[in-house]
């Protein structure tokens with residue numbers, strides 16, 4: 292009697308075809324075992340984070356599939372960068388509607404493969420389910436920092452400079468543009484050129500996590516956090532964790548030309564810029580003596596960094612514009 296030859300299921304074939312190419316670390320075992328195995332780099336702590344996206348909540352169901360996986364991975368990479376960690380790998384849990392076709396999956400996986408290679412962050416495993424609900428892409432990522440050195444939110448010191456990377460508010464304005472399609476076009480109201488509107492939309496679709504300066508953050512920051520729910524609310528969280536206040540000069544906020552143009556047409560958009568979310572920049576506190584070295588390292592890495600204010604005694608993050616403190620109806624993006 293011959294033994295039973297096991298044929299791979301459709302699910303196994305799907306995983307092998309689309310996801311095995313991303314599993315380049317030997318510990319992933321080619322996605323062929325129940326679990327993966329990882330020896331932490333010697334002398335390092337593992338930094339763990341998870342974040343995901345759901346169709347209709349974090350992306351539009353008709354967004355290009357290659358961008359969806361990349362966005363989910365980049366949200367996690369941004370957390371690692373803010374903690375001064377270098378990426379080691381990630382896990383991927385997918386819940387997909389029955390209507391998801393092969394072309395969608397192929398594009399989704401190809402986008403993810405591109406970023407896994409770009410950020411040197413291979414896939415270690417995951418889970419794939421069908422769902423009666425909207426598509427959901429959940430990622431858990433892990434990074435490495437020298438033992439005991441993960442950069443925290445809770446360690447900012449009075450007198451520190453506050454620095455933010457990149458520009459803020461672009462993605463929040465990009466979402467407004469996307470939502471405004473078919474109605475009275477916000478791009479027109481804000482007097483944006485086509486290139487400016489494209490810039491804002493792109494910043495929402497695909498964030499640029501600042502992993503290139505993770506090492507500089509590790510070396511110089513006294514405290515840091517990922518800006519994902521709006522600078523106003525996120526900086527307030529850092530202040531609360533550190534039991535300090537922050538005084539931010541609104542005139543010094545780094546804004547793209549597109550955001551500046553929109554703000555000139557509609558000054559009330561400052562609230563969207565500061566509370567809208569999806570920036571995936573890093574806000575950090577550092578000692579004034581380290582500011583020049585940090586900015587030089589950021590420049591060398593091609594990441595803009597701008598000093599926007601100071602850490603002070605007290606509570607809360609104050610955004611000061613023409614001598615007055617801005618008040619926000621809703622300081623931070625929150626799902627609840």
Ligand code: ADP
Pocket residue numbers: 306310322323324325326327383384385414415416417418419
């Ligand atoms: P289990 O039954 O133990 O949950 P699965 O059959 O779900 O295992 O998965 C088999 C293998 O395929 C595992 O190594 C798992 O990590 C991997 N895998 C499943 N789905 C994905 C995915 N979306 N991305 C990466 N690896 C996956």
Ligand code: MG
Pocket residue numbers: 417418419
């Ligand atoms: Mg499983």
